[in-house]
Amino acid sequence: MNCEVCQLKELEVEHIEVREVLRCILHTILFHRALGLVRPKDVDLELFDITYVQCGDVEHEKKINEKIDHFIDRVEKHPNKKNQICLSFYEVKNKQATWFTNKVERHYWEQWYINLNTVQHPKTHSGKSHHSKVVVDPGETASEERNARRTALESSLREVLFQIIKFVNEKKDHVPPIPNLDGVSFPYEITISSSSDSAFGMDMLKRMLQTGHPTMLS
Amino acid sequence: MASNHGNTNSEPATNEQIITEFFAKSLHIILESRCPYVSSRNYSGEQVLSSPSSSSSSSSSFWPRDKWFNLALKDCSAALENIDFWRQSYLEPMVVDVVLVQRTSNWDPLNCSPKRALVRNLSSKERYYWNSENDEYRNEVMSEKIIERWVVEYESKKCSNIGGGGGGSGTGSKRWSSTSWHTLYKKSTLLLRSLYVTVRLLPAYKLFRDLISSAQIGMYNLGHRVSSFVEPFTRTEEAEMQRFVFTPVDTACGRLCLSVLYRSSISDVSSEPSTPMSPQFIPDYVGSPMADPLKTFPSGPLPQGSPSFSHLGRRHSWSYDLYKASPPSGIPSPSPSYSESHATFAKPHSYRLPPTGVTRHLPDETPQEHVKNTNYDEYSPSPNFSMSPSPSPPTYTPGIHISNALKRSESAPVSIPAIRASGIPPLFYNQMLPPSPPLRPSKSSLAKMDCRSTLLQAGSTVDKIFPFGKDEAGRLTGVKISSNSSPQKSISRSSSRLSFPDDYDESEFSGPFVVDEDDMTDPGSRPGSFDPVGNPCGQNDHVGVSAVKKSQDAAVGALVCMLKKAPPLQQDLQNSANLLHGSRPEILKSTTMDPNQISGQPVMQQSAAMSSAASLLAPKTTADALEELRGYAVMKNSLLKQGGDHKHT
Numbered sequence: 058m059n060c061e062v063c064q065l066k067e068l069e070v071e072h073i074e075v076r077e078v079l080r081c082i083l084h085t086i087l088f089h090r091a092l093g094l095v096r097p098k099d100v101d102l103e104l105f106d107i108t109y110v111q112c113g114d115v116e117h118e119k120k121i122n123e124k125i126d127h128f129i130d131r132v133e134k135h136p137n138k139k140n141q142i143c144l145s146f147y148e149v150k151n152k153q154a155t156w157f158t159n160k161v162e163r164h165y166w167e168q169w170y171i172n173l174n175t176v177q178h179p180k181t182h183s184g185k186s187h188h189s190k191v192v193v194d195p196g197e198t199a200s201e202e203r204n205a206r207r208t209a210l211e212s213s214l215r216e217v218l219f220q221i222i223k224f225v226n227e228k229k230d231h232v233p234p235i236p237n238l239d240g241v242s243f244p245y246e247i248t249i250s251s252s253s254d255s256a257f258g259m260d261m262l263k264r265m266l267q268t269g270h271p272t273m274l275s
Numbered sequence: 276m277a278s279n280h281g282n283t284n285s286e287p288a289t290n291e292q293i294i295t296e297f298f299a300k301s302l303h304i305i306l307e308s309r310c311p312y313v314s315s316r317n318y319s320g321e322q323v324l325s326s327p328s329s330s331s332s333s334s335s336s337f338w339p340r341d342k343w344f345n346l347a348l349k350d351c352s353a354a355l356e357n358i359d360f361w362r363q364s365y366l367e368p369m370v371v372d373v374v375l376v377q378r379t380s381n382w383d384p385l386n387c388s389p390k391r392a393l394v395r396n397l398s399s400k401e402r403y404y405w406n407s408e409n410d411e412y413r414n415e416v417m418s419e420k421i422i423e424r425w426v427v428e429y430e431s432k433k434c435s436n437i438g439g440g441g442g443g444s445g446t447g448s449k450r451w452s453s454t455s456w457h458t459l460y461k462k463s464t465l466l467l468r469s470l471y472v473t474v475r476l477l478p479a480y481k482l483f484r485d486l487i488s489s490a491q492i493g494m495y496n497l498g499h500r501v502s503s504f505v506e507p508f509t510r511t512e513e514a515e516m517q518r519f520v521f522t523p524v525d526t527a528c529g530r531l532c533l534s535v536l537y538r539s540s541i542s543d544v545s546s547e548p549s550t551p552m553s554p555q556f557i558p559d560y561v562g563s564p565m566a567d568p569l570k571t572f573p574s575g576p577l578p579q580g581s582p583s584f585s586h587l588g589r590r591h592s593w594s595y596d597l598y599k600a601s602p603p604s605g606i607p608s609p610s611p612s613y614s615e616s617h618a619t620f621a622k623p624h625s626y627r628l629p630p631t632g633v634t635r636h637l638p639d640e641t642p643q644e645h646v647k648n649t650n651y652d653e654y655s656p657s658p659n660f661s662m663s664p665s666p667s668p669p670t671y672t673p674g675i676h677i678s679n680a681l682k683r684s685e686s687a688p689v690s691i692p693a694i695r696a697s698g699i700p701p702l703f704y705n706q707m708l709p710p711s712p713p714l715r716p717s718k719s720s721l722a723k724m725d726c727r728s729t730l731l732q733a734g735s736t737v738d739k740i741f742p743f744g745k746d747e748a749g750r751l752t753g754v755k756i757s758s759n760s761s762p763q764k765s766i767s768r769s770s771s772r773l774s775f776p777d778d779y780d781e782s783e784f785s786g787p788f789v790v791d792e793d794d795m796t797d798p799g800s801r802p803g804s805f806d807p808v809g810n811p812c813g814q815n816d817h818v819g820v821s822a823v824k825k826s827q828d829a830a831v832g833a834l835v836c837m838l839k840k841a842p843p844l845q846q847d848l849q850n851s852a853n854l855l856h857g858s859r860p861e862i863l864k865s866t867t868m869d870p871n872q873i874s875g876q877p878v879m880q881q882s883a884a885m886s887s888a889a890s891l892l893a894p895k896t897t898a899d900a901l902e903e904l905r906g907y908a909v910m911k912n913s914l915l916k917q918g919g920d921h922k923h924t
Contacts, residue, residue, distance in 0.1 A: 085472060088472060089469065089472070091468075092345055092464055092468075094342060094346075094347065095347065097347075097348075097471060107476070108476075108480065109475070110471060110472050110475060201828075219473075219476065222469045222472055225465060225468070226469055226522040229461070229462045232465065234458075235345070235464065
């Protein structure tokens with residue numbers, strides 16, 4: 058059994074953009090893996106002119122938000138570090154083994170790596186994410202720069218979303234059959250790591266051993 | 276659906292069903308996010324249906340068809356109506372064209388004002404104001420551009436045991452068939468998820484969203500065609516488009532293909548020459564529950580260029596004010612931004628001579644602000660300044676405006692757009708001519724105008740004169756966006772029938788608009804909706820404003836460009852002076868000064884200034900006319916006398 062891996066293009070984000078960017082990406086992936094009956098929910102990003110789709114499941118949303126909070130905590134502790142979020146989908150081979158999460162019973166069949174490079178910018182804003190697109194700064198040049206940068210990030214984010222779509226399109230065989238689905242989505246977990254985090258490397262190694270050789274994608 | 280079809284006979288049937296449903300679902304997904312009428316209607320309905328559900332608990336709130344591919348969609352009547360054909364035969368490709376309908380920059384006098392009137396009648400104050408800008412484009416011809424072409428296709432091949440969907444191919448027919456439809460179903464489900472996300476990432480979705488948020492009311496609309504054949508693009512067209520091909524899903528006997536050709540930059544499409552930065556216009560928007568009020572209007576198909584239009588045009592010069600007075604009645608309350616912009620824009624009015632209609636209606640019916648707005652509108656659109664070759668100092672511009680205003684005041688505003696159109700029939704033209712003598716000069720001068728450049732310049736000139744124009748623009752933009760008022764939706768409802776592909780050929784497509792115009796042509800029945808065609812000037816200002824919509828910086832840039840390109844104005848000054856029958860350089864000069872002096876002053880004072888200017892100028896022209904008439908009378912009398920003399924002798 059293969060574990061397909063998708064490395065998403067790295068994005069350079071400001072602190073206040075982290076939440077939206079992550080939400081957008083995580084939900085888009087999850088929507089493609091929520092093959093149960095869903096009523097999709099369109100969500101407009103506040104900082105970018107992008108609409109993404111949630112699968113409309115409250116539990117998933119909550120889980121994702123928690124993970125994003127963790128991630129942001131981490132970013133605050135280790136600023137200017139490349140951080141990675143990994144969204145892994147797995148199947149549980151033996152339900153009785155679910156208590157021991159690292160056991161072989163979890164079969165990972167797909168992993169998505171979201172790469173964020175969090176950059177520090179002159180503090181014109183508080184860390185809140187609820188800024189409207191039309192932020193008017195007293196410093197004209199600063200806001201111009203910010204706008205230009207944000208436009209660039211928006212198109213990069215769009216690229217990432219298309220990268221997700223393409224991946225989903227090209228790789229369908231490894232997705233478990235829908236009847237195996239228990240709930241809206243296949244089970245998944247979200248893990249966070251920094252580039253220098255050795256524990257993460259170990260974790261990856263373990264996982265590889267458990268699930269066979271991941272097929273590396275572009 | 277969920278039952279497992281073990282036997283080989285039902286296998287093809289299941290596959291067929293999946294394929295058929297795939298067609299239906301694809302169409303549904305596409306139209307749901309491209310057909311404004313459908314979605315806005317359902318946004319409200321949706322909430323009833325959707326209960327926050329975790330997992331599968333809430334299946335009771337889902338329609339049976341939602342269970343197909345486990346994707347619950349909003350209601351989309353357009354999709355349901357169009358899918359029948361492919362339910363019969365999925366072997367035909369399904370081509371869904373998403374069409375952007377907007378104005379081109381060709382003037383079409385016959386299309387002029389009535390629709391605008393319609394929009395205004397429905398709108399709230401700020402919407403009205405915003406619309407008045409768009410209305411300028413109603414003089415233009417609608418154009419359609421395909422911005423997306425979706426192709427859903429089932430490529431069948433000879434049935435064999437090979438290729439029954441990805442993983443489990445070729446292990447004996449029985450095993451193959453049991454995995455087959457599951458695989459097909461799973462893969463098509465995945466494909467549809469991708470489609471659902473993709474549809475929202477393509478540029479056309481932004482247009483759609485703007486439409487349903489009513490921010491773009493009247494600027495453009497999205498339509499669609501669903502057909503089974505491809506009308507190929509030209510090479511240039513195709514070169515402008517990008518293709519996204521979804522990975523086909525293999526079935527036992529063929530494969531399901533889905534692809535889209537789309538314009539990567541809709542702004543290219545939407546910003547035609549006269550509409551610098553924003554997608555312009557369209558006539559039929561489709562819409563919302565609010566549409567109903569519109570339906571109450573009497574409507575019937577009206578051939579373009581119906582005589583009633585010219586009648587309308589003529590009435591304009593005075594019915595104008597009637598209209599202006601009425602908006603408040605249909606409108607809850609003026610928003611702050613609206614009135615603000617109003618006041619500033621109104622300033623120019625002080626220089627112009629009020630039309631006779633104004634003086635008539637103003638005291639009792641029309642609030643001062645409205646009157647001024649009217650005046651301003653009349654004044655700004657004047658085509659004259661675009662043509663003048665000689666460079667003119669900025670200070671003169673106001674004077675020029677004044678002269679235009681003067682001419683305008685005498686002539687029916689409607690005549691301007693009509694004149695601009697080169698192809699206008701003389702008869703029509705004559706009908707629009709105002710009775711008073713001073714008009715003739717204006718007619719001739721107007722005739723040579725290049726209307727499009729005029730538009731831009733008018734807008735830019737205004738900004739030049741009034742530095743606060745930019746801010747205004749920003750505010751207006753805000754107004755436009757924030758106002759979620761119903762009018763747009765209602766209108767779209769009426770025109771929604773356009774979007775049904777069967778009906779969708781060009782002639783039919785334009786039909787509803789014509790109908791709307793017809794509705795509007797009876798000013799008596801709906802005075803509020805009756806809108807001066809002469810108004811274009813106000814709209815011109817808004818051209819600049821609309822351009823600003825996306826970003827103020829960009830807008831400023833655009834304005835600067837326009838200003839740079841603007842032809843000199845001085846000649847117009849001369850013309851206008853002539854037009855006024857030597858009505859006096861002194862007057863012009865004094866009026867020229869006004870903008871600067873007045874700019875900071877309250878609206879009331881401006882109106883006073885305006886009326887004084889009017890009093891100075893108006894008597895002159897009418898006096899001239901009288902003079903002329905008297906001259907003719909004298910001549911006639913003398914001729915009669917002579918005739919009598921001859922007879923007697």
